[in-house]
Amino acid sequence: MSHSDHCETRRGFLRASVGxxxxxxxxxxxxxxxxxxxxxxxxxxxxxxxxxxxxxxxxARGHRVTLFNRGKTxxxxxxxxxxxxxxxxxxxxxxxxxxxxxxxxxxxDMPRHVRSAATLLGPNVGQYVxxxxxxxxADLSQPHLDETAETTPLEPKDEDNPSAELxxxxxxxxxxxxxxLCTDRYTIVRPGLIVGPRDxxxxxxxxxxxxxxxxxxLAPGSGDDPTQFVDARDLAEFVVRLVERRTLGLFxxxxxxxxxxxxxxxxxxxxxAENDARLTWVDTRFLLERGVAPWTDLPAWxxxxxxxxxxxxxxxxxxxxxxxxxRPLDETVRDTLAWWATLPEARRAELKRGLAPERERExxxxxxxxxx
Ligand SMILES: NC(=O)c1ccc[n+]([C@@H]2O[C@H](COP(=O)([O-])OP(=O)(O)OC[C@H]3O[C@@H](n4cnc5c(N)ncnc54)[C@H](OP(=O)(O)O)[C@@H]3O)[C@@H](O)[C@H]2O)c1
Numbered sequence: 114m115s116h117s118d119h120c121e122t123r124r125g126f127l128r129a130s131v132g133x134x135x136x137x138x139x140x141x142x143x144x145x146x147x148x149x150x151x152x153x154x155x156x157x158x159x160x161x162x163x164x165x166x167x168x169x170x171x172x173a174r175g176h177r178v179t180l181f182n183r184g185k186t187x188x189x190x191x192x193x194x195x196x197x198x199x200x201x202x203x204x205x206x207x208x209x210x211x212x213x214x215x216x217x218x219x220x221x222d223m224p225r226h227v228r229s230a231a232t233l234l235g236p237n238v239g240q241y242v243x244x245x246x247x248x249x250x251a252d253l254s255q256p257h258l259d260e261t262a263e264t265t266p267l268e269p270k271d272e273d274n275p276s277a278e279l280x281x282x283x284x285x286x287x288x289x290x291x292x293x294l295c296t297d298r299y300t301i302v303r304p305g306l307i308v309g310p311r312d313x314x315x316x317x318x319x320x321x322x323x324x325x326x327x328x329x330x331l332a333p334g335s336g337d338d339p340t341q342f343v344d345a346r347d348l349a350e351f352v353v354r355l356v357e358r359r360t361l362g363l364f365x366x367x368x369x370x371x372x373x374x375x376x377x378x379x380x381x382x383x384x385x386a387e388n389d390a391r392l393t394w395v396d397t398r399f400l401l402e403r404g405v406a407p408w409t410d411l412p413a414w415x416x417x418x419x420x421x422x423x424x425x426x427x428x429x430x431x432x433x434x435x436x437x438x439x440r441p442l443d444e445t446v447r448d449t450l451a452w453w454a455t456l457p458e459a460r461r462a463e464l465k466r467g468l469a470p471e472r473e474r475e476x477x478x479x480x481x482x483x484x485x
Contacts, residue, residue: 248281305367310452319467336376
């Protein structure tokens with residue numbers, strides 16, 4: 114098997130250098146210039162959700178990007194980039210003997226993947242950036258957590274256990290392994306909810322799409338509950354900045370820089386929709402008593418009924434000092450809707466998260482009929 118799927122010429126992305134193959138370039142670079150020397154960057158993954166945004170951000174700033182993946186997920190993306198084929202559970206020989214300024218490990222939560230990649234690449238890269246998750250933090254209900262927060266434990270016997278409940282523990286274990294294997298060259302970003310175009314989970318998309326459909330919308334709680342998330346493109350630009358400046362360390366990544374309430378998020382969706390949508394705020398206890406699940410039935414919403422607890426009040430000042438910046442919420446909402454409109458009708462017929470329309474109508478009817 115050949116390890117490289119060199120540049121295809123079917124369509125260019127970000128003004129690829131016409132006529133030059135990736136083989137000739139080593140990897141392709143966009144015509145825009147980065148501040149400082151362009152970096153040679155290896156992305157482990159790069160073709161599902163945050164990966165493409167990171168690749169686009171890196172190319173837009175003139176860096177040279179190589180992708181390593183199996184060629185199964187959106188293999189048509191980035192024809193201008195060098196593509197190395199392999200499997201992190203199998204043959205990784207395409208990475209042997211190669212050097213990069215930085216490796217961006219975007220997607221895995223399996224410690225064995227980090228162990229093998231960091232062992233193989235560690236000595237040959239200037240920086241190893243791992244995309245972890247806020248789930249690596251043990252207790253997210255504590256207010257104003259920063260990067261010193263305790264991490265989620267994981268029994269050694271569970272390292273290869275793919276159970277969803279152990280996700281945070283596995284991410285925390287990946288982080289520890291990276292610190293052990295790439296002592297003087299690692300960077301870890303811990304995003305919270307990542308939103309925007311290409312997000313296949315609908316965990317934020319529910320709100321712009323539901324509100325764009327108009328009518329009476331069930332809105333959770335009083336509107337004052339805090340929420341935090343990060344546009345995938347802001348995360349991507351931050352990661353590229355960390356590489357350009359070779360910034361090491363650990364960073365919590367959610368936004369924005371100020372407190373954000375559910376009211377502001379939903380009212381922004383209403384403003385962008387410019388339709389007849391109207392929000393009806395329904396009491397938290399009323400919803401919980403009827404079995405409504407925060408976060409899944411009503412995305413991006415995690416109320417706390419316990420005094421002293423507060424989800425989504427994380428302190429992200431360290432990341433902001435390192436260059437994390439946030440686009441306006443209107444832009445995230447508008448672009449999410451524009452991306453959603455490009456999806457096939459069958460995909461758009463049913464959101465993966467959020468209340469089904471009948472359930473929402475039923476709850477609203479019960480809310481209006483409650484004894485005053
Ligand atoms: N969504 C959120 O709200 C959220 C929140 C916090 C953290 N995160 C983290 O954000 C990241 C999201 O990742 P993503 O899926 O968007 O990353 P991505 O880099 O866009 O896509 C995943 C890549 O992995 C490749 N891949 C899968 N299995 C592979 C294997 N065995 N060997 C080699 N390559 C393989 C896929 O290509 P092939 O299939 O072609 O191999 C694909 O390119 C994850 O780390 C997640 O934990 C997400």
